[in-house]
Amino acid sequence: MKNIIKIAITGAYGRMGSSLIKTIQKYKNIKLACVIVKQKKKDLFNIKEKKIKIYENIKETINLFDILIDFTNPESTLKNLKICAQYNKNIVIGTTGFKKQEYDIIKKHSKKISIVLSSNFSIGINLIFELLKHTSKILNDSYDVEILESHHRNKIDSPSGTALSIGKIIAKNKKWNFEKCSIYRKKEITNIRKKNQIGFSIIRGGNTIGKHKIMFLGSEENIVISHQANSRNTFSDGAIKAAIWLKDKKQGLFNMKHVLKI
Numbered sequence: 273m274k275n276i277i278k279i280a281i282t283g284a285y286g287r288m289g290s291s292l293i294k295t296i297q298k299y300k301n302i303k304l305a306c307v308i309v310k311q312k313k314k315d316l317f318n319i320k321e322k323k324i325k326i327y328e329n330i331k332e333t334i335n336l337f338d339i340l341i342d343f344t345n346p347e348s349t350l351k352n353l354k355i356c357a358q359y360n361k362n363i364v365i366g367t368t369g370f371k372k373q374e375y376d377i378i379k380k381h382s383k384k385i386s387i388v389l390s391s392n393f394s395i396g397i398n399l400i401f402e403l404l405k406h407t408s409k410i411l412n413d414s415y416d417v418e419i420l421e422s423h424h425r426n427k428i429d430s431p432s433g434t435a436l437s438i439g440k441i442i443a444k445n446k447k448w449n450f451e452k453c454s455i456y457r458k459k460e461i462t463n464i465r466k467k468n469q470i471g472f473s474i475i476r477g478g479n480t481i482g483k484h485k486i487m488f489l490g491s492e493e494n495i496v497i498s499h500q501a502n503s504r505n506t507f508s509d510g511a512i513k514a515a516i517w518l519k520d521k522k523q524g525l526f527n528m529k530h531v532l533k534i
C-alpha cells in the first residue's frame with residue numbers, strides 16, 4: 273500500500289466530480305480516499321459500493337488524503353486551497369472564473385505547496401495551447417483573431433477559462449496587451465473591425481461539454497483550429513494524471529504543460 277496515492281475530491285455531486293469518481297477507478301495506484309460535498313444529498317452508487325465516506329467539512333478529511341482535486345467554484349476552491357496550504361497538501365485545481373486578485377492568492381499559496389492549475393485538462397487543448405504559441409508568432413497582424421466557445425446551459429463563467437487562456441497565449445505571443453485587445457462580441461459593437469484585436473463569442477445551451485474554435489482570418493486564407501470534448505473523461509483523466517505527477521512536488525504553480533512534458 274506504500275505507493276498508493278490517496279486522493280480526495282471536492283464537489284463530488286457535480287458534473288466534474290462525478291466524472292472524476294468514475295475515471296479514478298481505472299487507475300490501480302490510486303485510492304479514492306474520500307469525497308467532500310457542500311451538503312450530503314444522496315449516496316453515490318459507486319462510492320457506496322467501495323465504502324468511501326462522504327464529508328461536508330474538509331478539515332475532517334485532512335489526514336485521509338495526499339492530494340485534493342477540486343472542480344467547484346472560485347469561492348469554494350479558495351477556501352479549500354487555504355486549508356490545503358495550512359496542512360501541506362498539494363492540490364489540482366480545475367475551477368475556472370478566477371478574478372485577478374483570486375489568481376494572486378493561488379500564486380501566494382504555491383510558495384508553500386504544489387498546485388496544478390489548468391483551465392482545461394484535456395490533452396487536445398493543451399496541444400493547441402502550444403500550437404498557438406507558434407501560430408500567433410508566424411501569422412502577421414493582417415490576420416484577424418476570433419475565438420468562439422460553446423458550452424452547456426449550466427455553465428456559470430463566461431467566456432470559458434479555456435477561451436481566456438487561448439486569448440492570453442495569443443496576446444502574449446503577438447506582444448499585444450490582453451486587456452486592451454480583447455473585445456467581447458455583443459449587440460452594441462458597430463463599425464468596421466479594428467486590427468490587433470481578439471474577438472470573443474460565446475454560446476450557452478443544451479448539453480455541449482465544451483467546444484473551442486480559434487480563427488485566424490486573413491484576406492487570402494482562413495486558418496481555423498478547433499477542439500471538441502466528447503466526454504468529461506478527457507478532463508478528469510488529465511486531472512488525475514496531474515495529481516499523480518504532483519505527488520512528490522514540494523512547492524510551485526504548475527500547469528498541464530509541465531505534467532504532459534510538452
Ligand SMILES: NC(=O)C1=CN([C@@H]2O[C@H](COP(=O)(O)OP(=O)(O)OC[C@H]3O[C@@H](n4cnc5c(N)ncnc54)[C@H](OP(=O)(O)O)[C@@H]3O)[C@@H](O)[C@H]2O)C=CC1
Nearest residue numbers: 283285286287288309310343344348366367368391392393
Ligand atoms: N479545467 C477543466 O478542465 C474543467 C474545468 N471545469 C470547471 O470546473 C468547475 C465545476 O464545473 P462542473 O462540475 O460543471 O460544475 P457543477 O456545478 O456540476 O459542480 C460543482 C460542484 O461543486 C459543489 N460545491 C460548491 N461549493 C462547494 C463547497 N463549498 N464545498 C463542496 N462542494 C461545493 C457544488 O455543490 P452544489 O451542487 O451543492 O452547489 C457542485 O456539486 C467550473 O468552474 C468549470 O468551469 C469544468 C470542466 C473542465
Ligand SMILES: O=C(O)C1=N[C@H](C(=O)O)C[C@H](O)C1
Nearest residue numbers: 368391392427432433434482
Ligand atoms: O464548465 C465547463 O464545463 C468547462 N469549463 C472549462 C472552461 O471554462 O474552459 C473547460 C471546459 O471547456 C469545460
